[in-house]
Amino acid sequence: MFSIKIVGPAGFGIKITGQILAKFFLRLGINVFAYTEYPSLIRGGHNTFQVDISGGSHSEERSDEESRGIFSAVNSPAEKCNILIALTQEALNKELNNLKDDAIIICDESITWDPDFRQDDKVVLHAPLIELAKNSGGEVMKNTVALGVVMALIEKVIPSEERNPLDIAHKIIDETFGHKGEIAEQNKNALKAGYEWVRKNNINLKNKLVKGLTLNQHAQGQDDNLLVSGNQACALGAIAAGCQVYVAYPMTPATEILHFLEAKQKTTNMVIHQGEDEIAVIHTALGASFAGVRAAIGTSGGGFALMTEGLSLAGQLELPLVIFEVMRPGPATGLPTWTEQGDLSFVLTAGHGDFPRAVLAPGNPEQCFVLTQKAFNLADRYQIPVFVLSDKFLGESASNLSESVFKKIEKIDRGRILKEIKGNYLRYKFEKNGVSYRTIPGVFNGEYICNSDEHNEVGFSNEANEVRKKMMDKRMQKLIELQKEIPLPKLYGDKNADLTLITWGSMLGPCLDALSRCHSRESGNLMDYKKDGIPVRVYPVQRYEAGMTISINVLHFSYLYPMPLGLGDYLKKFKRLVLVENNKTAQLGKLIRQETGIEIENKILKYDGRPIWKEEILRWLSS
Amino acid sequence: MSTLKKSNQFTAQDYSTSYIPTWCPGCGDFGILAAIKGALAELQIPPHNLVIVYGIGCSGNMNNNIRCYAFHSLHGRTLPVAVGVKLANKKLKVITVAGDGDFYGEGGNHFLHTARYNADILAIVCNNRLFSLTTGQASPTSEIGMISKTTPFGEIKQPLNPIALSLTAGATFVARGAAFEIPHLTNLIKQGLEHKGFAHLDVFQQCVTFNKAQTIEWYKKRIYKLEESVHDINNFESALKKSLEAEKLPIGVFYKTEKPSYEEGFAQLQNAPLVEQETKYAAKELIKEFR
Numbered sequence: 001m002f003s004i005k006i007v008g009p010a011g012f013g014i015k016i017t018g019q020i021l022a023k024f025f026l027r028l029g030i031n032v033f034a035y036t037e038y039p040s041l042i043r044g045g046h047n048t049f050q051v052d053i054s055g056g057s058h059s060e061e062r063s064d065e066e067s068r069g070i071f072s073a074v075n076s077p078a079e080k081c082n083i084l085i086a087l088t089q090e091a092l093n094k095e096l097n098n099l100k101d102d103a104i105i106i107c108d109e110s111i112t113w114d115p116d117f118r119q120d121d122k123v124v125l126h127a128p129l130i131e132l133a134k135n136s137g138g139e140v141m142k143n144t145v146a147l148g149v150v151m152a153l154i155e156k157v158i159p160s161e162e163r164n165p166l167d168i169a170h171k172i173i174d175e176t177f178g179h180k181g182e183i184a185e186q187n188k189n190a191l192k193a194g195y196e197w198v199r200k201n202n203i204n205l206k207n208k209l210v211k212g213l214t215l216n217q218h219a220q221g222q223d224d225n226l227l228v229s230g231n232q233a234c235a236l237g238a239i240a241a242g243c244q245v246y247v248a249y250p251m252t253p254a255t256e257i258l259h260f261l262e263a264k265q266k267t268t269n270m271v272i273h274q275g276e277d278e279i280a281v282i283h284t285a286l287g288a289s290f291a292g293v294r295a296a297i298g299t300s301g302g303g304f305a306l307m308t309e310g311l312s313l314a315g316q317l318e319l320p321l322v323i324f325e326v327m328r329p330g331p332a333t334g335l336p337t338w339t340e341q342g343d344l345s346f347v348l349t350a351g352h353g354d355f356p357r358a359v360l361a362p363g364n365p366e367q368c369f370v371l372t373q374k375a376f377n378l379a380d381r382y383q384i385p386v387f388v389l390s391d392k393f394l395g396e397s398a399s400n401l402s403e404s405v406f407k408k409i410e411k412i413d414r415g416r417i418l419k420e421i422k423g424n425y426l427r428y429k430f431e432k433n434g435v436s437y438r439t440i441p442g443v444f445n446g447e448y449i450c451n452s453d454e455h456n457e458v459g460f461s462n463e464a465n466e467v468r469k470k471m472m473d474k475r476m477q478k479l480i481e482l483q484k485e486i487p488l489p490k491l492y493g494d495k496n497a498d499l500t501l502i503t504w505g506s507m508l509g510p511c512l513d514a515l516s517r518c519h520s521r522e523s524g525n526l527m528d529y530k531k532d533g534i535p536v537r538v539y540p541v542q543r544y545e546a547g548m549t550i551s552i553n554v555l556h557f558s559y560l561y562p563m564p565l566g567l568g569d570y571l572k573k574f575k576r577l578v579l580v581e582n583n584k585t586a587q588l589g590k591l592i593r594q595e596t597g598i599e600i601e602n603k604i605l606k607y608d609g610r611p612i613w614k615e616e617i618l619r620w621l622s623s
Numbered sequence: 624m625s626t627l628k629k630s631n632q633f634t635a636q637d638y639s640t641s642y643i644p645t646w647c648p649g650c651g652d653f654g655i656l657a658a659i660k661g662a663l664a665e666l667q668i669p670p671h672n673l674v675i676v677y678g679i680g681c682s683g684n685m686n687n688n689i690r691c692y693a694f695h696s697l698h699g700r701t702l703p704v705a706v707g708v709k710l711a712n713k714k715l716k717v718i719t720v721a722g723d724g725d726f727y728g729e730g731g732n733h734f735l736h737t738a739r740y741n742a743d744i745l746a747i748v749c750n751n752r753l754f755s756l757t758t759g760q761a762s763p764t765s766e767i768g769m770i771s772k773t774t775p776f777g778e779i780k781q782p783l784n785p786i787a788l789s790l791t792a793g794a795t796f797v798a799r800g801a802a803f804e805i806p807h808l809t810n811l812i813k814q815g816l817e818h819k820g821f822a823h824l825d826v827f828q829q830c831v832t833f834n835k836a837q838t839i840e841w842y843k844k845r846i847y848k849l850e851e852s853v854h855d856i857n858n859f860e861s862a863l864k865k866s867l868e869a870e871k872l873p874i875g876v877f878y879k880t881e882k883p884s885y886e887e888g889f890a891q892l893q894n895a896p897l898v899e900q901e902t903k904y905a906a907k908e909l910i911k912e913f914r
Contacts, residue, residue, distance in 0.1 A: 277732055291898060406910055
């Protein structure tokens with residue numbers, strides 16, 4: 001694994017440079033994980049875009065296909081980077097602690113480097129980024145010049161017989177700036193200027209790069225690779241599920257779902273509505289759901305807080321609804337552009353009164369796509385609100401996945417809907433599984449009262465004690481039925497491992513990357529980094545090589561609520577459980593204790609707005 | 624619900640349910656209910672193609688009394704629900720029924736914005752100038768000095784002006800009726816239902832139990848009919864001027880204009896309603912940008 005990071009103030013084109021770089025690797029068939037950090041402002045501040053790549057070092061010798069995917073992929077960003085492009089002095093200063101010992105730093109010649117940091121094996125390339133950018137059309141393109149420098153360095157270690165890196169990059173630049181021809185040309189010139197500068201000065205860092213970057217044998221050049229974020233995959237999942245109305249109020253980090261669906265409405269035929277506030281958003285979606293279309297809403301914790309009365313309404317009316325809750329750190333405004341898994345307890349209990357709900361938490365973009373479709377079917381089949389719970393880290397990070405993922409279409413199941421009525425119709429009829437047949441406005445003699453007051457089977461308001469009890473039992477029966485089809489959490493790795501990382505949602509990536517560092521085919525426990533071509537300089541390696549032998553596996557919940565039947569007995573089979581959660585209070589841990597009585601004492605918790613790095617998990621394991 | 628025979632003719636009775644209203648004898652809601660049913664019958668709107676979204680309050684309890692696809696929502700939330708219904712199926716006739724506390728208080732933001740969207744909805748506001756189901760508290764339309772349980776020494780806040788607000792927010796049909804003037808109100812409801820766009824109908828309503836100030840007699844001394852005065856309903860400035868009258872209280876249509884409704888603005892809704900269409904998942908086209 002290898003990590004390249006671009007840093008600078010907002011407005012310096014950090015994101016676009018990073019995306020070009022990520023797509024560059026994508027098109028070489030290299031596994032990519034693109035992670036970005038930015039503050040809540042439009043100009044200034046400190047923005048980063050980190051591209052982690054892996055050539056698939058484990059892939060050949062693994063037998064089962066699934067494991068191959070896991071171990072060859074890069075599922076999370078590295079804590080420290082191999083190459084840093086710093087566009088300003090301030091940006092460089094902020095990153096001094098995030099560099100690997102043998103990192104390469106690319107910056108303008110005007111930027112100074114404190115000799116105190118010239119330790120270990122670091123190399124600083126003082127390139128004339130600004131001068132070359134000015135010659136290409138403007139200082140603003142110094143980011144692209146730096147990109148050219150990176151490409152010239154990387155070229156030495158990637159196979160380039162047929163594919164000239166510059167050609168690939170030029171094509172991406174053309175596509176990126178396609179509608180602004182001159183800008184594309186200037187950027188291509190800037191890229192070339194950086195590239196040529198490396199060649200002219202005979203800068204060759206191949207030996208340094210090869211240590212971490214073993215791409216030669218493994219780059220597969222697949223044509224069907226896509227770079228997709230969790231938010232984009234959720235939006236695609238909604239489209240694939242036949243969602244017809246999407247309603248939202250802009251809120252980071254969920255806004256990208258809204259942007260994507262708005263932009264695609266001519267292709268999809270969906271109606272997208274930006275409501276006046278989040279309270280309106282959920283009610284408008286419920287109105288659309290009542291009128292017969294699949295509807296979804298998206299927000300983050302603060303926006304969802306406003307929606308809770310509508311959530312309770314959905315429960316009472318028994319209307320299907322899918323809710324994307326893309327978490328960010330609270331409380332209140334919190335850290336608007338950062339990440340946390342802090343809303344699990346909130347979505348589990350939000351809304352007044354008892355009513356059934358389901359909470360799904362995808363672990364990566366592929367699961368975002370698959371589980372979003374699942375969410376729509378569950379919502380329709382049980383006539384309940386269903387959450388797709390993600391977060392900034394999952395929602396806004398992009399990783400490569402095969403185009404074939406987007407052909408995995410789950411059959412649309414609208415559940416119990418009557419198109420024609422014979423005899424007296426009872427909307428809230430007491431059915432054994434709690435799910436009554438619903439009608440959609442327009443059906444003759446199918447009229448009913450979709451009633452927020454407690455009601456009888458017709459829908460008429462009714463406060464009789466026996467009616468209330470039976471109606472509550474009917475609604476809650478749906479949760480009992482739903483629970484029967486919830487799968488156990490998914491196990492990755494050897495089931496007999498000494499220690500189990502137990503996690504949920506977006507923390508799948510860091511856990512899997514930690515697992516792949518601790519994995520060895522022969523012994524089933526101790527790792528041999530050199531043999532597998534894994535970077536020798538990953539932080540905890542020394543300690544591991546000093547003789548620690550512990551094998552781990554990962555247990556991941558993507559179905560959080562209701563929890564599956566038999567979970568308690570299942571968890572007891574594991575030798576030692578360690579919770580890995582991106583929040584302060586171990587909210588999954590609390591849920592597991594609530595549902596099974598099992599208390600998991602060991603916890604890796606992080607709540608500083610950043611995702612858990614795999615290195616932190618490895619450090620915990622080796623301490 | 625009981626079954627109706629297929630017929631081309633709906634009487635006011637066909638819009639009734641078996642549920643007996645729960646209001647106090649003499650409540651203005653009886654008049655509003657009669658006017659709504661009368662207008663529906665006159666326009667021959669089939670109950671199964673009608674959605675009424677109700678708020679919470681005495682008027683919201685009308686949800687049990689009109690045969691249609693009823694949506695009894697939450698306090699203040701009738702309009703967002705109605706917008707959703709309309710986006711999903713523009714063919715349906717959509718009415719909202721809510722009180723003044725619900726509509727102008729809790730739902731004030733939705734009122735301003737739905738007027739601005741010009742969504743094709745008839746919003747009937749049963750305005751008795753106080754909260755009644757919660758046994759009598761001051762509302763956004765209570766007059767200064769009004770004595771209620773929450774204003775034992777008299778209301779000190781200004782009441783809002785629903786008609787002026789609605790006009791400036793962008794409603795394309797703005798009218799006021801009175802619960803005790805049933806034929807007049809029926810006619811206003813008909814006009815509102817036939818109007819394409821956001822129709823706001825504020826209804827003066829007596830509360831015989833809690834509002835001892837604005838009684839039917841009080842209103843009768845002050846109201847006059849706009850259609851019997853000199854007023855051009857297509858003239859915005861004139862409508863605004865009329866909305867500011869305080870001594871005498873005009874009822875009737877203040878303003879009417881033609882503008883595209885919200886649903887009409889969507890290219891994808893030009894022909895069939897959304898519920899009769901399907902979302903297209905053109906994977907190849909959608910994922911192009913991710914390569």
